[in-house]
Amino acid sequence: MYFNCIFNFKKISLSAVFALFFAFFTLQAQAQDSIDSASSVEKMVVKEDHPEHHEEKFDPTVTILEHISDTHDWHLWGHTSIHLPVILYTPAGLEFFSSGNFLNEHHESVDYTGKYNTYRNEEEHIRVIGADGKVDEQASAKVIDFSITKNVAALFIAVFIILVMFIGVAKTYKKRVGKAPKGFQSVVEPFIVFVRDDIARPNIGYKYERFMPLLLTIFFFIWINNLLGLIPIFPGGANVTGNIAVTFVLSAMVLIVVNVKGNKYYWSHIFKPDVPFWLLPIMWVVEIIGIISKPFALMIRLFANITAGHIIVLSLISLIFIFKTLAIAPVSIAFVLFMDVLELLVAFLQAFIFTMLTALFIGSAVEEHH
Amino acid sequence: MELVTPSIGLVFWTVIAFLFLLLLLKKFAWSPILNLIHDRERSIESALTAAENAKDELKRLTNENEQLLKEARAERDLILKEARELKEQIVNDAKKTAQVEGAKMIAKAKQEINSQKAAALDEVKNQVSHLSLAIAERVLRKEFSDKAKQEELVSDLIKEVKLN
Structure with a gap:
């Protein structure tokens, strides 16, 4: 078939990266203590320091915070984890x-x-x-x-996936010049065209082309990381876009790009706004707060949305362990399923909003005097 | 507080990963993809314009053809009409000529007949006069053998002549 080469290429490179991973990091897969860690309740307990057979009190707050924060090893199952x-x-x-x-x-x-x-x-x-x-x-x-913490490793995996995806798609484009998109190419193209026609062009105007790579990268970086965060097992499950450091970097990039690309109208609007002269010092303060607060809002929005989604899903799962009964599991699972579907929407929506606002800020920085 | 404190290590690796991703994608993915999409869109647009133009051209040609056809038809009709008129005229002319010719011939024939008649009548008159002269000669010869009768005739003739 036509796609075989691309598919094989992806498979080969995917296995290559995993091989690299396993060679690089030490995987300590020890035989599970089959004595008393069989009950899943105990697997979820906060600290497994005491092998003695007694149930520890389950604290959902600690468990959830542990799951959404960064760790130095990537827990797979039982006592098996990848030591980063x-x-x-x-x-x-x-x-x-x-x-x-x-x-x-x-x-x-x-x-x-x-x-x-x-x-x-x-x-x-x-x-x-x-x-x-x-x-x-x-x-x-x-x-x-x-x-290289769990989030950093997940970040690298996401970067690798994105690179394979889009460089593969670019190859398909080069191979099928002037033809209709086909296969995975036709999955990706609507989103690229969406970013261009519905995000970049209306917000930035005719200078949009220079900012397309940044916007597309931000969009797919956030979206794919969001989606990977929804997968509960390796290589997903890390809370990358729900980590303040990642959103901080993304919004810092936006801050830098907006202010470096800002033209004289942008700066004159900040330093010489059309107000009485004695108001100027106040305006300067307000405008400089404005410069910072826009990306700051971006940072908080993405972080809070993704983290909140993870917390809700984990809380629903925790219900099973709080009530210590399997009877609650169907309810939990139903709600988790619902939340996960909602999170799929949020994953796209947050990527879209982040990119949209970035385009808006860039647009206001490069727009000509009106 | 732990949750909202960015850790330096993750910030560092995110910067590296993101810039790496941005540069690689820009070079190997976004530029070719965006350019090729743009090219394709432009070619589609020009193809559509060309199709539209071709349609217009076709319409124009069809119109022209129709016009030509209409004109040709009109011309044909005209020619046919003229031919018919010509035919009629020729027939009429022929008829008229035939009539005139016939009338002329009839007139000539009549004249001929008349002249022939006159000639025949003259002939008859001549014959009659010759005959009557011959008869009169013979009658006279016979009559003038008798003197008495001659005198009587002369006297009759004299009587007939009136001196006025």
């Missing part, structure tokens, strides 16, 4: 080791002594341990964590 690399910048030099070193063979938290310091994983914050066995706050403050 920890990269620490310390005043003495770079530390590079696997996060599996923070667990001993009984899955208990232990300290790890690296090249320069001893480290402890304290609720996913890497802290330096002093000679007395306590956290050395001063030294910890100097250590910057550049680890």
